[in-house]
Amino acid sequence: MTTRDRRRRVTIADVANHAQVSTTAVSKVIRNAYGVSPAMRDRVKAAIDELGYRPHAAARAMRGRTFTIGVMLPHIRNPFFADILDGLNAQLDDTGYQAIMIQGGATQKAEAPAIDALVDRQVDGILMISPLAPRARLEAVGREIPTVVLGRHERSAVYDAVFDDDEAGAELVVNHLIGLGHRRIAHITHQDNSTARPSDLLHIIRAETYERVMREHDLAAEIAIATTYYTEEGGYDGAQQLLARSRRPTAIFAGADQAAFGALAAVHEAGLAVPGDISIAGYDNTRLAALPNIAITSIDQDGAVMGHTAARLLLERIEGRTSAVRFSVTPSLVPRRSTAAPPPQDG
Amino acid sequence: MTTRDRRRRVTIADVANHAQVSTTAVSKVIRNAYGVSPAMRDRVKAAIDELGYRPHAAARAMRGRTFTIGVMLPHIRNPFFADILDGLNAQLDDTGYQAIMIQGGATQKAEAPAIDALVDRQVDGILMISPLAPRARLEAVGREIPTVVLGRHERSAVYDAVFDDDEAGAELVVNHLIGLGHRRIAHITHQDNSTARPSDLLHIIRAETYERVMREHDLAAEIAIATTYYTEEGGYDGAQQLLARSRRPTAIFAGADQAAFGALAAVHEAGLAVPGDISIAGYDNTRLAALPNIAITSIDQDGAVMGHTAARLLLERIEGRTSAVRFSVTPSLVPRRSTAAPPPQDG
DNA sequence: GTAGAAGTGGGTAACGTTATCCATCGCCTC
DNA sequence: GAGGCGATGGATAACGTTACCCACTTCTAC
Numbered sequence: 001m002t003t004r005d006r007r008r009r010v011t012i013a014d015v016a017n018h019a020q021v022s023t024t025a026v027s028k029v030i031r032n033a034y035g036v037s038p039a040m041r042d043r044v045k046a047a048i049d050e051l052g053y054r055p056h057a058a059a060r061a062m063r064g065r066t067f068t069i070g071v072m073l074p075h076i077r078n079p080f081f082a083d084i085l086d087g088l089n090a091q092l093d094d095t096g097y098q099a100i101m102i103q104g105g106a107t108q109k110a111e112a113p114a115i116d117a118l119v120d121r122q123v124d125g126i127l128m129i130s131p132l133a134p135r136a137r138l139e140a141v142g143r144e145i146p147t148v149v150l151g152r153h154e155r156s157a158v159y160d161a162v163f164d165d166d167e168a169g170a171e172l173v174v175n176h177l178i179g180l181g182h183r184r185i186a187h188i189t190h191q192d193n194s195t196a197r198p199s200d201l202l203h204i205i206r207a208e209t210y211e212r213v214m215r216e217h218d219l220a221a222e223i224a225i226a227t228t229y230y231t232e233e234g235g236y237d238g239a240q241q242l243l244a245r246s247r248r249p250t251a252i253f254a255g256a257d258q259a260a261f262g263a264l265a266a267v268h269e270a271g272l273a274v275p276g277d278i279s280i281a282g283y284d285n286t287r288l289a290a291l292p293n294i295a296i297t298s299i300d301q302d303g304a305v306m307g308h309t310a311a312r313l314l315l316e317r318i319e320g321r322t323s324a325v326r327f328s329v330t331p332s333l334v335p336r337r338s339t340a341a342p343p344p345q346d347g
Numbered sequence: 348m349t350t351r352d353r354r355r356r357v358t359i360a361d362v363a364n365h366a367q368v369s370t371t372a373v374s375k376v377i378r379n380a381y382g383v384s385p386a387m388r389d390r391v392k393a394a395i396d397e398l399g400y401r402p403h404a405a406a407r408a409m410r411g412r413t414f415t416i417g418v419m420l421p422h423i424r425n426p427f428f429a430d431i432l433d434g435l436n437a438q439l440d441d442t443g444y445q446a447i448m449i450q451g452g453a454t455q456k457a458e459a460p461a462i463d464a465l466v467d468r469q470v471d472g473i474l475m476i477s478p479l480a481p482r483a484r485l486e487a488v489g490r491e492i493p494t495v496v497l498g499r500h501e502r503s504a505v506y507d508a509v510f511d512d513d514e515a516g517a518e519l520v521v522n523h524l525i526g527l528g529h530r531r532i533a534h535i536t537h538q539d540n541s542t543a544r545p546s547d548l549l550h551i552i553r554a555e556t557y558e559r560v561m562r563e564h565d566l567a568a569e570i571a572i573a574t575t576y577y578t579e580e581g582g583y584d585g586a587q588q589l590l591a592r593s594r595r596p597t598a599i600f601a602g603a604d605q606a607a608f609g610a611l612a613a614v615h616e617a618g619l620a621v622p623g624d625i626s627i628a629g630y631d632n633t634r635l636a637a638l639p640n641i642a643i644t645s646i647d648q649d650g651a652v653m654g655h656t657a658a659r660l661l662l663e664r665i666e667g668r669t670s671a672v673r674f675s676v677t678p679s680l681v682p683r684r685s686t687a688a689p690p691p692q693d694g
Numbered sequence: 695g696t697a698g699a700a701g702t703g704g705g706t707a708a709c710g711t712t713a714t715c716c717a718t719c720g721c722c723t724c
Numbered sequence: 725g726a727g728g729c730g731a732t733g734g735a736t737a738a739c740g741t742t743a744c745c746c747a748c749t750t751c752t753a754c
Contacts, residue, residue: 011740022704027742035702057467058408059740062709066405068468076432076448082424089450098464101423101448103436117445120404121415121468144356232634261638268639287579291608292615293640358710369734374712382732406710409739 010053019047030055031064061122069314070118071101072111073129077231078258080284080303081129084150087307088127095315097124106229107193108132119145125314130202132194146317148310154200160313160325164301166202169331170209170253172299173281176333177251178217181341182279185214186224186249188238188259203230206255206283222247230255235262243270250278250342257282257289260296264338275340285334295337302329357400366394377402378411408469416661417465418448419458420476424578425605427631427650428476431497434654435474442662444471453576454540455479466492472661477549479541493664495657501547507660507672511648513549516678517556517600520628520646523680524598525564528688529626532561533571533596535585535606550577553602553630569594577602582609590617597625597689604629604636607643611685622687632681642684649676 012030016023021044028036029044036044047053057066069092073081085101092099102118104111111132118126119141126141130151141147142159150162177185187210190203198204207225214223224245226238235254242249243266252267254260260282267278274280282289285300309327359377363370368391375383376391383391394400404413416439420428432448439446449465451458458479465473466488473488477498488494489506497509524532534557537550545551554572561570571592573585582601589596590613599614601607607629614625621627629636632647656674 009740012742013740023741024704024706025702028703031742033742037702040703054463054467056469056740057464058405058413058469059709060742061405062409062711062740063742064709065742066468068464075429076423077426077429079424079426082422085423085450098449098460100464100468101450102445103432103448113445116401117404117415117447120401121413121447122403122405232638261635265637265639288608288635290612291579291641292612294638356710359712360710370711371713371734371736372732375733378712380712384732387733403710406739407712409710409741410712 009056010051011056012053015044015047015051015053018051019043065124065318066122067097068121068123069097069099069125069127069311070121070123071099071127071129072104072114072118072131073101074104074106074111074132076101076103078256079286079288080257083286083303084129084307084310087304087309088311089307090304091308091311091315097315099127104128104131108134108195109193112137115141124318127310127314132192132196134195135197135200146314148313148317150306150310151202152196152200153202153205154197155324155326157324160310160317160327162306162310162313162327162329163202164306164329164331166205166331167209169283169299169301170206171213172331172333173253173283173297174210174213176297176335177253177279177281177339178213178219180251180279180339182251183219183342184222184224184247184249185210185219185251185253186226186242186245187211188226188228188235188242188252188254188263190230190234190255190259191227203255210253222249224249228259230259232258232262232265235259235264236266237262239263239266240270243267243272248278251281251339252278253281255283257284257286257296257298260298260338261288261294264294264296274338277343279339279342281339289334289336297336297339298334299331300334301331305329356403357398358403359400362391362394362398362400365398366390412471412665413469414444415468415470416444416446416472416474416658417468417470418446418474418476419451419461419465419478420448421451421453421458421479423448423450425603426633426635427604430633430650431476431654431657434651434656435658436654437651438655438658438662444662446474451475451478455542456540459484462488471665474657474661479539479543481542482544482547493661495660495664497653497657498549499543499547500549500552501544502671502673504671507657507664507674509653509657509660509674509676510549511653511676511678513552513678514556516630516646516648517553518560519678519680520600520630520644521557521560523644523682524600524626524628524686525560525566527598527626527686529598530566530689531569531571531594531596532557532566532598532600533573533589533592535573535575535582535589535599535601535610537577537581537602537606538574550602557600569596571596575606577606579605579609579612582606582611583613584609586610586613587617590614590619595625598628598686599625600628602630604631604633604643604645607645607685608635608641611641611643621685624690626686626689628686636681636683644683644686645681646678647681648678652676 104114125146147159189207226241228234228238282298285298289296289298451461472493494506536554573588575581575585628644632645636643636645
């Protein structure tokens with residue numbers, strides 16, 4: 001049996017022909033719509049199976065739903081996003097919805113077309129993970145398509161927010177380090193070119209909380225921030241900057257595990273021991289942070305719960321909910337071997 | 348200015364009206380099609396800018412292209428895929444094509460609907476990263492849509508293949524360990540339920556090469572394979588199995604860095620030192636393998652080159668190439684601190 | 695027994711775009 | 725000056741699906 005190149009797809013009309021009913025009837029069966037008898041349903045379903053029919057998503061997009069959830073994430077390299085995705089996909093399983101992902105990148109300029117791409121592809125719902133776009137843009141998207149924003153704290157009437165209580169998390173870290181006896185605690189934060197309101201962005205919240213807690217403990221003079229990126233390279237560069245200071249810190253709080261990994265590398269390279277000379281703490285409690293060789297103290301925010309909640313909220317919105325919801329997870333400290341009391345002479 | 352809910356998208360007809368031309372003319376300008384004067388082009392472009400028009404991808408899909416490349420990847424947690432994606436996206440930049448990703452998961456059963464989802468969304472090209480699907484299925488997809496398969500070795504007339512020379516890579520690792528003096532070298536491989544021809548799957552090739560090289564060095568009696576998964580958990584479990592053997596291995600070759608990370612954890616937990624008691628090697632040379640705390644000997648296969656080549660091949664196919672291409676990258680060994688001579692009594 | 699309701703099936707017009715024609719206008723050539 | 729040709733712009737029919745209606749039948753209630 002030679003297959004002819006690019007044979008035509010099986011369409012709803014083929015199914016209708018084969019089952020000797022109207023295309024309308026077939027469409028109704030597919031959508032579980034009202035107005036089909038059980039007999040009709042069985043008949044059409046049989047025809048669908050026989051012909052191996054699958055709805056053409058692009059055609060559906062013209063009139064109805066695409067059964068697609070679009071996920072915009074900055075970059076797939078961050079393993080924390082994998083946790084979120086797992087939660088999302090688990091919740092979407094068996095709903096008929098499929099999640100597609102698109103990378104937004106590190107700049108607003110790169111992110112904008114990625115968001116457009118999802119909108120243009122007519123997804124039924126959008127999950128934006130730590131977007132850089134200004135709030136007005138998110139609201140514009142949210143007005144057009146059900147939207148959930150993950151990782152930003154702002155209130156909006158048109159989209160839902162899922163986030164971690166970053167203030168509580170950062171507080172946990174800094175208090176943990178101070179409790180161990182550290183005074184010269186430095187912070188590595190993330191540089192963005194976002195035009196969002198700073199207080200809505202998680203890295204700003206973490207950094208500001210760090211500063212606030214330091215001040216509250218009369219450590220304002222010890223505040224030291226390296227502004228690089230929440231990436232391995234960023235953590236590496238940031239730690240190098242901090243280590244080069246005349247008053248070397250005894251502890252580094254990296255705003256994300258990824259950055260903490262890089263910081264770890266830089267500290268080692270400088271010939272210093274962790275936690276003997278310098279303590280290091282991260283954020284996100286990614287699985288790698290738990291590896292015995294790394295064993296970085298971190299903040300756990302349940303990514304799976306965040307992802308699964310985001311999916312649930314999206315489905316609710318698709319079903320018609322219009323009120324806005326904010327969902328926040330409470331972080332917890334996971335102490336590991338990377339943090340300990342500072343060396344005696346520095347205490 | 349109160350915005351009305353869900354206002355209508357700007358369509359090609361709106362642009363045509365605004366520019367006082369036909370929709371056909373607008374379409375031609377968008378597609379850079381033949382038959383438009385420079386004056387017409389400018390006029391239409393001005394209207395497009397003024398109205399902020401963007402083509403509706405779903406509508407385009409009904410007739411022409413979607414300017415979308417679909418990427419199926421097993422799971423985003425594997426950082427090696429991030430390298431591939433970086434290469435792909437860099438190549439796609441400024442071509443007007445957007446890459447969307449979808450997770451295929453760890454089983455054929457989960458992967459099938461993911462592949463369907465891309466086909467149904469009418470993407471212009473598909474990149475499948477280490478798919479589990481049987482070859483016939485890949486060919487069926489390839490006949491319908493330009494396809495590149497990354498990570499499998501099979502020859503096909505309808506799709507292109509991009510892969511690493513896994514045989515050479517595995518040989519490098521095993522020879523490296525033997526050269527250090529190891530004899531009891533174990534391997535951690537990946538379990539799949541794929542119905543693909545085994546010799547086409549990279550983990551099978553790595554495992555078989557391991558066995559072959561062992562036999563070639565008269566070490567057939569020392570062959571020990573743990574079949575778990577190319578994940579952190581898999582590496583952890585696999586290493587535990589191997590450590591529990593009466594004849595404990597002095598070296599473990601994990602088929603992927605992810606698994607090597609888990610193996611590292613298991614070895615540490617067992618109170619053994621790396622490389623003092625046991626050497627560990629991985630595969631993929633992910634960035635994390637280079638972290639000083641991990642420093643795992645690994646095999647470098649240039650993911651960025653693979654991704655960028657995959658993109659190039661897809662674009663060529665979309666432009667009409669029908670001949671099949673195979674592209675293979677040559678791997679290289681990156682020795683790090685995790686491998687050394689075996690302890691004296693075990694040599 | 696009849697009016698109305700409920701249940702069931704189908705016809706049809708969109709949705710936004712593009713491919714395929716077709717028509718017109720200059721201009722060139724002999 | 726007629727014939728032809730390239731350049732340009734537009735009309736129109738799809739693409740596969742669904743929402744909205746309408747028509748018909750069979751119940752139910754009085």
